[in-house]
Amino acid sequence: MKDSKGPQPTALPADAPSSLPRLASSESLSSAQWIPCVALDVECTREHFHAALLDLVFQPELSSSTILRGDILQDDEQPLSPPLSLPGYRCTRRIRRRLLPSRPSIDWAMEQECLSYNAAINDEEAPDQDGEGLVLLVPDLEQLRQEDPDGRIPYYHPQVAALAFRYFPPTSSMPSPSLRLDLMPLPSQPVAAPLPPSDRLYRTGLMLVKYAAKLCKGQAVGWQKRVHHDLLAGKEEVQDLYQELKTKYTADIAAQSPRITFRWMLHNWRESTDAAKHVFEDVAIAAWLIIVWRHMYPDTGGQPPGGFVDVGCGNGLLVFILNAEGYRGYGFDLRERKSWAGYTSPRPDLRVESISPPALIAAHLASVSSASSSRLSEPSSRAAAPGPEWPFPRDSFLIGNHADELTPWLALLAACTPGERVAFLNIPCCLHELSGRFERQTYSIPAAYLASLPTAPTSPVDSAGASATTYPLLTPFYAPTPSTFSPSPSKDPGASITGGRYAAYQLYLAHLALRCGFVPEREALRIPSTKNFGMLGRKRVWDDGKGTEGGLGAEERRSEGEERVKREVAELLREVERKGEWKARRPEGKAGEH
Template sequence: MAQQKFPFNPIPWSTTDDQAPEALKSDNVTWAPLIRCPAVFPVQLFETAISQLVHHPEYNSTLILRSEMVSESIDESQISPIVPTIQGFTARWSIRRRLLPRRPGRDAALEQHCTLYGHTNTESSEEMSPSILVLTPIVDLGSSLPYYHPRVSHLAFRYVVSSVPMLQIEVVPLPETPVDLNSRLYRTCLALLETLHRYGWGAMIHYKKRVIHDCIVPREPYQDLYLVMRERHKHLVNEWHEVTDPLKHVFEDIGIATFLMLLWNDIYASHEAETELSPVTSEGEPWRNWSRPPAGFVDMGCGNGLLTHILVSEGYGGHGLDLRARTSWAHYPETTQSHLHVEALDPTVLEDLEASHRYLKPGVFLIGNHADELTPWIPVLSTLCSASGYLSIPCCSWTFDMRYERSKCTPYPVPTPYDEFVDGLNLGGDGSNTSAYSMYRIWLASLSHHCGWKVESETLRIPSTRNWALVGRVQTWKDDEDAQTSRENVKAIIDNVKGRGIFKTRTPEGKASEH
């Protein structure tokens, strides 16, 4: 039976509360306790709990992008003199981190000391464990703190060991900073205390995060490039010509384009084949010299064409295909319009794509971004045309010629024990993997392996509930015989679809020659 989560019961500080722990004491500053709550985990887990606060401040503020460690001090003599001394405690470890804002044009970065303290006299096992974390912003004389940082010179997270263990937050507020229950500082400390309570409880029950980001593309380069790309293309929100939500679609496709640019640079760094470039030119943009797919990309079911437009605008060669032109297409520049095409694919008659299709050439990279009926065909087509890779972000659940039904669609054989294979897919949710969408993703992943692709998955940093992606960038075959087996598997799939006689290619809506 799952352990019951202890509720969070905050207690505002009161000078008349006889049960309240004494405030911290320092020679050069005066501490003001603000709020406390019962601790639901032992002091031995305090360091584990606060490590999340130190390394992931963005979890508690939407205004912070991430933190970067500048330096580390593990000896008391190396710790900065601006870090406060606390009576009865010794500073054991300190890092200097840099907080990076999510919007650099509005907020400045800030460096900060994060210092861990333990009891000076350690007579018991409890006292040996660190029990205080102090955050100290580093601000030049005459400068002010950025908005995302509370107005304090020090902020302490404290574990008080007693008959009823307590978590407490104490601060050294800047002059004229309100600390009442309605103040911004109090509300911030309330949120921080709840976060520490949650992290400590998670550490005690050995909580394992189910959704893991940045498995394929590292977080730091992604976030840095995304900020640049967002500034370059955010104007598209105000130029939106569809009835759909521009905020969701614009920033979602900026995120996908950012991921692809970094992924391609990693995949093709060793490829010296000349790539298909769009006519757009620019200077001072490092990605213009990055590696890219040898035969460009094809965005299958490109819809409004926004992802194709962003990639083409940044110098990447490729094409977007869809059954009909959207309103947006006519409003893109000519350099984009020439890369958008009305076309309906019939994969059942394209068994030799290398010779029969003008866009699906060897070395192409296929994109299936919420491609609906085309989703299961992405790995199949990638094998048929000797693609250099693909990215599939499934949304609606389709098989090759009908809606997906888990009772009728069993996964293809996988190379490892089934449970291990599923665990490696990073499906999220409650971990049961019994929902229809989870089962569909498992089926897609097994299909990818069946088509000869090493299965890799990523939970993308995009504003969509359908942000799980399947990436094919490495074939599983080791020799020509393995390659032939994968191609035979693909052709068997196509023969099976033909035999059922259900599949029908939808008719293009519009004249392909116009686009």
């Protein structure tokens, strides 16, 4: 359906006024004429225009799904000698970027000059404060010849030698500011003006102007980004590994099939669920996890010391990829899935198993209490009845990827797992509490628990990911702000959120993590799912020295913190027992007969 709200773009005739001058400093393009394409009224200033186009330059993937990202090679905010000069305009910023395709098997990378200009007064150096703004996007045709023998421009970029985004301030004859796009044809591909509406180049120009206008409006109304990505792992690292894994498993998995393409797994998916969603999602999660582990465990080569355990592993693809990449660990689920038998070389460690977290944790607390008592008294002659075996190795990394009713238990299970380097990742989907469904629309974390949080970093995490000493606490998710939070529980009720049931559920999980002594860090994962938030518990609150008695050393802080967590876990278990709603699922099929 065509959007009829607000001003609509209009096609420009070949003789549209205010034509751009030729690129006098470019030998290959100096003879090319600009072709007016499309224009659209906008309500913004020239400053808003330049800020909006910077967003387009830094995040080109938002305007096209065929672009992976743009790597910035150079950013000069005061260019003394810009590579391209335009009579009547002064260059105010030069950015050189390298565009990377989302389909490297089809497209190739391309370098591009992104040049910002302001109109000058009578061709002087001083810019016209109320004049035109201009941003040129110019592919490096010489560099393209090195990437492609024919020097072709990749599919993800319009087949032109240059794009000119132009901002015009209001005048007596044009009362509204306007945004306009002009195109410069390739020397080898002349284009007739005006462009017909059915032409692909015109349709692309129309889309770009609409998107740029949306960014301009966002700048004008003070839009602030609410969801921040790449805070716990660098975008470049994760995306590059994701592409590497896709390429690698195109060959490895498809080796049994004559169709040596990534489509092999999609066509041979044995589950009733959406193949495309699960395949690409699990590859993306694996890439993200591997990068996070590299930063978490540099002393063990990026390996969790106790391996990993995928709780409720479902189709087992994530376990297969991690095992195949050399990561030790296993996954378990209630029943064997059809896809398990298809994973070979190597065969992943997938197990049919059902656990009852209340029974496991109760037995764990009893054994800890018994061990503590035995150290203070004579050994008893009667052996204690053995409880269920603890299924998580020491210092293991627990994964809850859409683990359903086990999701809220992940922090408790991690808290009870022995070792000082235990950690977990929760990717919640279905909303379950420790007992029953989560039905609340809002949730608050008491201020006393927020007071135990480490101080948030003052600057964003760089592209290399989080270091061992930074805690990317994501406002306004749960981290306190000076205007809304006081560390004194008597003065402030805590942090709350009103973004709907799923947002409230994340706060609930964050509260559980804090009660279990973990610092909950949230990441918006780049996966094809609407439930794409991951919660990472990799640091303990007492590591920062907060939330414990002042003046204690590191050992005393840890000991005091561990005792507090035992009390919290025991209290949570008592709450579940009082409600009496938890029921462990039985393994399905023959596995449930034992």
